[in-house]
Ligand SMILES: Nc1nc2c(ncn2[C@@H]2O[C@H](COP(=O)(O)OP(=O)(O)OP(=O)(O)O)[C@@H](O)[C@H]2O)c(=O)[nH]1
């Protein structure tokens with residue numbers, strides 16, 4: 075029993091298929107861009123924490139990679155992380171796409187949640203039907219009925235992570251069901267990732283944004299230099315890795331035009347994030363089959 079005025083804290087995992095809007099939702103709750111967002115699927119590759127503090131609670135949202143059948147080591151790592159987040163959380167938000175309805179990838183998530191419900195202590199679970207701004211009013215209602223039969227949850231709420239529709243209600247529910255406990259993180263901490271990681275992600279986001287369909291999954295970014303310089307702009311030097319030289323040519327573009335566009339957009343994003351002017355140098359490199367290279371994947375985690 076939680077006493078009145080007792081502080082609450084807990085982990086809330088965001089689970090959903092690729093592209094359903096998990097990172098958009100995280101950014102909405104944080105009131106700032108932390109996790110990268112893209113219209114192309116499989117954008118998020120590692121779990122990332124977003125920490126929200128109020129006078130009475132600390133909510134630690136865990137944004138996870140989209141759940142899908144993995145094709146390589148990278149994909150397997152992504153799936154493991156989503157399962158791990160789901161197993162460890164105090165609460166689970168399962169995101170479904172109100173436009174596409176329930177798909178095979180969604181059923182993989184239902185299985186993760188049901189396994190947890192079978193094997194361990196109860197965690198509060200809500201199913202959120204996202205992107206309702208794209209469907210007619212009440213369109214989500216039949217979907218909710220179908221979903222109820224497939225996954226037992228404590229709440230079923232239609233939302234829009236883009237417009238904020240019903241997100242106050244979601245937050246109220248989360249806070250109501252958080253366990254009692256002191257804060258896990260200092261109040262000024264926003265995330266578990268360091269600035270280098272976020273900067274690499276912001277560069278990757280722009281590479282995904284500007285490149286054609288086949289390139290995004292082959293892009294990885296590492297920050298090699300990150301240096302404050304007296305009297306000059308901060309220097310950031312990063313490598314953009316691709317798997318083949320044909321992809322390198324796409325990223326660089328004719329006379330370097332594509333790389334310039336990526337660099338300009340990424341610089342603006344990084345300057346907003348760091349709140350200071352920077353000098354950004356980007357290099358494009360080929361690392362054949364990096365998605366199968368365990369050592370390289372480890373390096374990406376700690377970039
Ligand atoms: N119209 C609409 N678009 C949305 C909404 N939420 C997210 N999107 C868009 O959906 C796309 C995917 O959003 P993300 O937040 O990157 O999705 P994700 O679930 O994190 O995707 P992965 O990281 O690939 O698993 C982006 O283009 C978002 O702008 C929404 O409520 N309405």
Ligand SMILES: [Mg+2]
Pocket residue numbers: 096097098109110111117118137138139140
């Ligand atoms: Mg994401």
